Amino acid sequence: MTTTTSTSASTSTSDSISASAGKLIQPQGAQHARILSVGAYWPERVVTNDEICQTIDSSDEWIRQRSGIVSRRWAAKDESVTDMAEIAAREAIERAGLTGSDIDGVLVATVTHPYQTPSSAALLAHRVGATPAAAMDLSAACAGFCHGVALAENMVRGGSARYVLVVGVEKLSDFTDVTDRSTAFIFGDGAGAVVIGPSDSPGIGPTMWGSDGAAWDVIQQKHSWIDVRDHEADWPALRMAGQSVFRWAVWQMAPVARKTLEASGIEPQDLAAFIPHQANARIIDAMCKQLGLPESVPVARDIAETGNTSAASIPLAMHRMLGDGSAPSGGLALLIGFGAGLVYASQVVILP
Numbered sequence: 001m002t003t004t005t006s007t008s009a010s011t012s013t014s015d016s017i018s019a020s021a022g023k024l025i026q027p028q029g030a031q032h033a034r035i036l037s038v039g040a041y042w043p044e045r046v047v048t049n050d051e052i053c054q055t056i057d058s059s060d061e062w063i064r065q066r067s068g069i070v071s072r073r074w075a076a077k078d079e080s081v082t083d084m085a086e087i088a089a090r091e092a093i094e095r096a097g098l099t100g101s102d103i104d105g106v107l108v109a110t111v112t113h114p115y116q117t118p119s120s121a122a123l124l125a126h127r128v129g130a131t132p133a134a135a136m137d138l139s140a141a142c143a144g145f146c147h148g149v150a151l152a153e154n155m156v157r158g159g160s161a162r163y164v165l166v167v168g169v170e171k172l173s174d175f176t177d178v179t180d181r182s183t184a185f186i187f188g189d190g191a192g193a194v195v196i197g198p199s200d201s202p203g204i205g206p207t208m209w210g211s212d213g214a215a216w217d218v219i220q221q222k223h224s225w226i227d228v229r230d231h232e233a234d235w236p237a238l239r240m241a242g243q244s245v246f247r248w249a250v251w252q253m254a255p256v257a258r259k260t261l262e263a264s265g266i267e268p269q270d271l272a273a274f275i276p277h278q279a280n281a282r283i284i285d286a287m288c289k290q291l292g293l294p295e296s297v298p299v300a301r302d303i304a305e306t307g308n309t310s311a312a313s314i315p316l317a318m319h320r321m322l323g324d325g326s327a328p329s330g331g332l333a334l335l336i337g338f339g340a341g342l343v344y345a346s347q348v349v350i351l352p
Helices: 002-021 060-067 082-097 120-127 141-158 225-231 242-264 281-289 312-326
Strands: 032-041 045-048 071-074 105-109 135-137 164-172 189-199 208-211 220-221 236-239 273-276 332-339 343-350
Touching: 032 060, 032 082, 032 141, 032 343, 045 242, 060 281, 071 189, 082 120, 082 164, 082 189, 105 120, 105 141, 105 242, 120 135, 120 164, 135 141, 141 164, 141 189, 141 208, 141 312, 141 332, 141 343, 164 242, 164 312, 189 312, 208 242, 242 281, 273 312, 312 332
Parallel strands: 105 135, 105 164, 273 332
Antiparallel strands: 032 189, 045 071, 164 189, 208 343, 220 236, 332 343
16 A cells, blocks of 8 residues: 555656656757866065075975975965956956856856855956856865866856856965965965857866865864854964875875876877976876876976965966967866865866
């Protein structure tokens, strides 16, 4: 008796869903999507290792050997995350041959917008004339830009947007403890942006992404905002268990990169560029070795002059490589971002 009732109810529900579904209009998106353009912004202020060493017990030589960083850019005190994002976004929109009114979605990858709400993306959409575009911030740390690329590609192909602006932007100088010897020399500020739109052929390959929350605490703010409010804790600057992050990035991210290439049907020698998150020069070197990357493939090493700019690092490096000719327009590039969470995302794209 129970089985009959259950079966009847299930059939009735299924019929109801089918009837309702028949009334819905299915969105029709583009068959493919690609990156149409890239924009970038580096703050004017150059901060050398010698300046960093004024507040920590270290040296220019030690910092270069440990990280590959020679200098980094820091934004002005009154320069916000949204200010930097706007400059990069306007360049990307113009280079795509579009105006702000053509943009249907704005995704801002950042962990340093100082407001829980409202989002930087909503204000950015207004500033570039994209209102009423869908707008949201993405909090996926150094993998945020690659998350944004994946979401934008899905939006274009799914029919919820035709053109999507994806921005990676950070003002990490606001969250850096300049007296912490383990992190003070690492971080920089900047913004990179791309416009993703429809394409007649594939321009963005499958995304390999994931997370490992068991290591949630190896990169984090020192305190929550609640601690600051209730316990008068000091400013919640970033802290990091460097060796743990180094081992994870080297040994866990190279297999992710290999899976990305396999899923895309690409061999390492097919690449015109490898653009990993600019976390540490030694991590980049180790990943190239693990991947068996041919020496002929150009590798982004933007970290030397920008430091670790988290979500901004990949689009900034892409912009630089296209600008100096080390990566060709129309070539295949492997992108991979990884960071706090621990989270990661990777895809092969055709360069704009």
